[in-house]
Amino acid sequence: MRGVPRRSVFDTLKQRGFVSQCSNEEGLRKLLDTEKVTFYIGFDPTAESLHVGHLQQLMFMAHLQRAGHRPIALVGGGTTRIGDPTGRTESRKILPVETIAANAELFRGQIARFLDFTEGRALMLDNAEWLAPLNYIEFLRDIGKHFSVNRMLSFETYKMRLETGLSFIEFNYQILQSYDYLVLYRTHGCRLQMGGDDQWGNIVAGMDLIRRVEGVEAFALTSPLVTRSDGKKMGKTEQGALFLDPAMTGPYEFYQYWVNVPDADVEQFLFRFTFLPVPEIRDLCAVKDQRINDAKRRLAMEITTLVHGEPAARGAAEASRAAFSASDEGTAAGPGALSGVPSIEVPREELVKGIGVVDLFVRSTLCATKSDARRLVSQGGASVGRKNVTDIETVVTESDAENGVILLRAGKKRYFRIIVT
RNA sequence: GGGGAGAUUCCCGAGUGGUCAAAGGGGGCAGACUGUAAAUCUGUUGGCUAAGCCUUCGAAGGUUCAAAUCCUUCUCUCCCCA
Structure with a gap:
C-alpha cells in the first residue's frame, strides 16, 4: 500500500x-x-x-x-x-x-x-x-x-x-x-x-x-445526505437535477449553481466537493457579508474544474464575471469574454426584419412558452443588451447587437446570447 | 374471490351539473430589499393569432342546452374480509 x-x-x-x-x-x-x-x-x-x-x-x-x-x-x-x-x-x-x-x-x-x-x-x-x-x-x-x-x-x-x-x-x-x-x-x-x-x-x-x-x-x-440550509433540494435547478453531463447541464450553468449557493452551505460544500485542504477551507469561509462570495467563486471553480475540466471552468468563470459586471458597469468585458454563456445563432437577415422580444426569449430557451415570455416582459424581468424591456410588442433588431451579439437577460441572473451570423 | 374508498392543474389538496382554467398551501418565476446569499414583502403561475378562442380534472363511451361534477365500461391504487 x-x-x-x-x-x-x-x-x-x-x-x-x-x-x-x-x-x-x-x-x-x-x-x-x-x-x-x-x-x-x-x-x-x-x-x-x-x-x-x-x-x-x-x-x-x-x-x-x-x-x-x-x-x-x-x-x-x-x-x-x-x-x-x-x-x-x-x-x-x-x-x-x-x-x-x-x-x-x-x-x-x-x-x-x-x-x-x-x-x-x-x-x-x-x-x-x-x-x-x-x-x-x-x-x-x-x-x-x-x-x-x-x-x-x-x-x-x-x-x-x-x-x-x-x-x-x-x-x-x-x-x-x-x-x-x-x-x-x-x-x-x-x-x-x-x-x-x-x-x-x-x-x-x-x-x-x-x-x-x-x-x-x-x-x-x-x-449524510447533502442538504441545503434553505431547504431546497440539493443539486436541483429549475430545470431539474444538476447533471454532470455537459450536454445536460452546461459548465456555465453548473458553475452558476455553486456561485449561488446559500452562505451557510459554502463550507460544507467545499469540504465535500473539493480536495482543498481543511485549513484553507476554514480560511476561505472565515469571512462574512459579500466577501463570502470569494469562497463561493472558489467553490464553483474547483468543482467545475473537477467535473468539466479547467478550460471549461475558466470559461464559465470568465463568462460569469463578464455577464455580471456588464450589467452594472457597462462594457467592461471584451468580445470573447461571454463565450461561456449559453447561446444560439440567428441569421442577420432575420434581425434586419426584426424579431419580437417574446419570440426571441422563447427561442433563447430563457422562456418556455410565449405566455411565459409575456409575463417576464410585463413584470419587468427582461433585458435586451443593457436596456430593460417592458413592452411585449418591442421588436429586437440588428441595432441591438453589440459586437455581433445580443445579450438577453431574464430576471437578475439568467443570461443568454444571440449570436448574429 | 367478496366488500369499501379513491385517481383533480408541477406537488399536496378543495371542488358533487352552469358563477371552474378550477379554492388554499407548497414549489417555480418575476419585482422590491441585498452581496449573483438568506429571510421578508408584493405580483404571477395551462396554451394561443389574447376582444376572444383552444386543451386540461385516470381512459373510452353516454345523458344534457351545459359535465371535474350524472350514467356505463375499462385501467390503476389503497383499505377491510376470505
Whole structure:
C-alpha cells in the first residue's frame, strides 16, 4: 500500500463531513489504518447522467483511494431492473432493459473520470453480470433463507411503503443489494460498502448476509445526505437535477449553481466537493457579508474544474464575471469574454426584419412558452443588451447587437446570447 | 374471490351539473430589499393569432342546452374480509 497516511483516513472523512453512520467505527478505523481495503459504492443508472448526489459519493471514494485503498464502482445494471424503493413514497417506473444498459454505459464513462483506474487501482463492475443470470429457486434456497421478512418489515423504508403500497419486486431490492455485497466479498475481498444515509438499511443487510454466510465481519459506512440550509433540494435547478453531463447541464450553468449557493452551505460544500485542504477551507469561509462570495467563486471553480475540466471552468468563470459586471458597469468585458454563456445563432437577415422580444426569449430557451415570455416582459424581468424591456410588442433588431451579439437577460441572473451570423 | 374508498392543474389538496382554467398551501418565476446569499414583502403561475378562442380534472363511451361534477365500461391504487 502506497503512502501510508500519517493520520487516519477515517479522521479525514469525518472532518470533511462524510461520516454519518458506521457499523463498527473502531474496527473500521483499524482496518483502514493497517490494510489495503477494497470497498464499494453502487450507482443505479436510472438516468442518462450522474448528478451531484453521485458526485458526493465519488468524492467519498476518491478520498479513500488517495489513502491507498481500492474502490469498486458498481454500476447497478441489474438492480435498476428492480428499482430501489428506498426513500420513495411511490414505486419507481420500471425502465426498459435497453435503457438501463445504455445508461449504464454512460455512467461508466463518467465515473472513469473521478477515480484512478490505472493498474487495477480501482475496479468498475456491473451487477447485471451476476444478477441477470440468477436462478430463482437456487437463489431463494441459498440467499433468501437468510432473510427474515419480519426483520425486513421493520426497516423504515418498508414501513413507509407499507402505507402507500409496495410491490413484491421492490421488496426484493434489498436482498439483491445484499447479494451484491456478498459477491464482491467473495470475488474481490470487498469488506466495506459505503453510500448515502438512505442506503444504511440496504448496506447493513448485506453486511449481515456476509457474516451469516461467510462468518466474516464486513463494514457499513454512510455519509449524510447533502442538504441545503434553505431547504431546497440539493443539486436541483429549475430545470431539474444538476447533471454532470455537459450536454445536460452546461459548465456555465453548473458553475452558476455553486456561485449561488446559500452562505451557510459554502463550507460544507467545499469540504465535500473539493480536495482543498481543511485549513484553507476554514480560511476561505472565515469571512462574512459579500466577501463570502470569494469562497463561493472558489467553490464553483474547483468543482467545475473537477467535473468539466479547467478550460471549461475558466470559461464559465470568465463568462460569469463578464455577464455580471456588464450589467452594472457597462462594457467592461471584451468580445470573447461571454463565450461561456449559453447561446444560439440567428441569421442577420432575420434581425434586419426584426424579431419580437417574446419570440426571441422563447427561442433563447430563457422562456418556455410565449405566455411565459409575456409575463417576464410585463413584470419587468427582461433585458435586451443593457436596456430593460417592458413592452411585449418591442421588436429586437440588428441595432441591438453589440459586437455581433445580443445579450438577453431574464430576471437578475439568467443570461443568454444571440449570436448574429 | 367478496366488500369499501379513491385517481383533480408541477406537488399536496378543495371542488358533487352552469358563477371552474378550477379554492388554499407548497414549489417555480418575476419585482422590491441585498452581496449573483438568506429571510421578508408584493405580483404571477395551462396554451394561443389574447376582444376572444383552444386543451386540461385516470381512459373510452353516454345523458344534457351545459359535465371535474350524472350514467356505463375499462385501467390503476389503497383499505377491510376470505
